[in-house]
Structures are given as structure tokens and as C-alpha cells.
Amino acid sequence: MERLQKVIARAGIASRRKAEDLIKEGKVKVNGKVITELGVKVSPSDRVEVEEVQIEREEPVYFLFYKPRGVISTVKDEKGRKAVTDFFPDIKERIFPIGRLDYDTSGLLLLTNDGDFANLLMHPRSEIDKVYVAKTEGIPQREALRKLEKGIKLEDGKTAPAKVKMLSGDKKKQTAIIEIAIHEGRNRQVRRMFEAIGHPVSKLKRERYGFLTLGGLKAGEMRELTPHEVKQLRALAMKTEKKNS
Incomplete structure (x- = not known):
């Protein structure tokens, strides 16, 4: 069982804080029932809808990607330019980049389907080098x-x-x-x-x-983060956030 707002955030719909607002505004349903109270927990078998759209419950995935130059840091591009997610054709999860690198900038970029994790790393108080x-x-x-x-x-x-x-x-x-x-x-x-x-x-x-490097990857290559690396990143972000709060 997980808190409803965490499930919504993990699905990439919104940050956990925004998910809480959606719940309080009556825009979230669980098994057809409108939920307005925070603290509700749901199981994997529960049907969750946000603004009448059922969310897909995915297992969280985390990737380290060596972005080449001439690639845009979005899920897709209206101008038809190559996007970072084009390099993940076999990944069924709806991943998105954590932050971005400019079109002409190469290097290390993280991608995930865990909105809660992404928002933690991108928070202004999270001072990861x-x-x-x-x-x-x-x-x-x-x-x-x-x-x-x-x-x-x-x-x-x-x-x-x-x-x-x-x-x-x-x-x-x-x-x-x-x-x-x-x-x-x-x-x-x-x-x-x-x-x-x-x-x-x-x-x-x-x-x-942070502590992550490209570690022998070539441009256009990726690898999954280990569970330990994900845990370390989360701890590092929370440590710097707490220090600056």
C-alpha cells in the first residue's frame, strides 16, 4: 500500500505537492470514488483516475544516458528533432529526462518515470553538483x-x-x-x-x-542505475535540501 499522492507522482502526472492539491480539489478518484482527504493509501489493484483519466501504474525505472550533441532533452519535439527518448525504443515505461541539457550540449543526463524522484533532484534546495x-x-x-x-x-x-x-x-x-x-x-x-x-x-x-560519471559509455549509450545508486542520489538530495531549508 502506498500513499495516493506518491502513486500519482511516480506515474509522472505531477509532483507530490501538486498531487496533494489535485486530491484536495476533488480531481482524483480511487475505484470511481472521489477522494479529497490526504493520507489515503492504495494498492496496485486499485484504479486511480486523475481528472477523469486513469493513470498507468508502472514500476519505477532509472537510467543514466550519455546524451549526444544535436539531441533535444524532451520526450518528443514538435519540430521533428531527435529527442533523448528516441534512444530508448525498447523501454515500455513512460520515461522523461530529469532536468535538461541544451541541444548542442552532450553528456550525462538522468531519465526516469518516477516524478517524485525527479522533483526531489530538481528542487532548488537540492544542491547536487x-x-x-x-x-x-x-x-x-x-x-x-x-x-x-x-x-x-x-x-x-x-x-x-x-x-x-x-x-x-x-x-x-x-x-x-x-x-x-x-x-x-x-x-x-x-x-x-x-x-x-x-x-x-x-x-x-x-x-x-553528483557522484555519477559517464563511466565508459559512448555517446548515445545508456545504463540502468543500480538500486544503491538511486538510494544514494535520494539521500544526497535530501541531505542538501535539509541543509538549506
């Missing part, structure tokens, strides 16, 4: 990198402090390879941060998410 390697136009001076470390003003506000490391610089080609770790998830954030210091990114790859 994401490590990127960027190839920049020009070689940033130490003072410019220090601005990124302290947090830099963008049009949607100042960024949180970042961890930045210069890996290499090519004076002949006037390019640099820089590692940057952030925990926020704003749209095109890393690219905008480097643009703000006058060194646009020509190539960007996410190499690490």
Missing part, C-alpha cells in the same frame, strides 16, 4: 574565472558560487578547456556564465552528476 567541461573561445584570465567562482550577474539574477578549474589553454588556437561545477539548473546557464566574462563556449559536455 553538476560538473561540466567547456571549450571556450579565448583563454580567460584568472580574474575572469574568479568572477564565476564568486557568482556572476545574469539577466535572471546572480548565480551561486561555482568551482572552476583551468585544465588547459592553447595559445596558438586561442582556446581553453575549463572544468566548472555548479548546482543550479537554469536555462543555458554555463554558456551564459562564460558569455558574461567574454569567452563564449564552443563545446560543452556534462561529465558528472
